[in-house]
Amino acid sequence: xxxxxxDQLTGDAPKDEPPPVPVKNPAAVAxxxxxxxxGGAARAAALSPRKRKEIAKKAAAARWNKSTDNT
Numbered sequence: 001x002x003x004x005x006x007d008q009l010t011g012d013a014p015k016d017e018p019p020p021v022p023v024k025n026p027a028a029v030a031x032x033x034x035x036x037x038x039g040g041a042a043r044a045a046a047l048s049p050r051k052r053k054e055i056a057k058k059a060a061a062a063r064w065n066k067s068t069d070n071t
Contacts, residue, residue, distance in 0.1 A: 007013035044052065 004013065
């Protein structure tokens with residue numbers, strides 16, 4: 001460890017290269033985006049108004065609790 005630190009300080013340490021950036025498949029990206037756009041609307045259509053209201057109240061309560069915890 002000491003030798004590694006000394007090598008870094010004197011400039012003798014090998015240069016660390018950043019890891020390669022992964023290449024995404026454009027077809028897979030398009031399919032994923034399409035599913036994400038349809039998902040929320042499909043879920044909302046499948047739920048009853050009463051159930052949507054319960055979910056919305058729970059989400060609002062969670063947001064309020066989160067904002068008051070930071071004080």
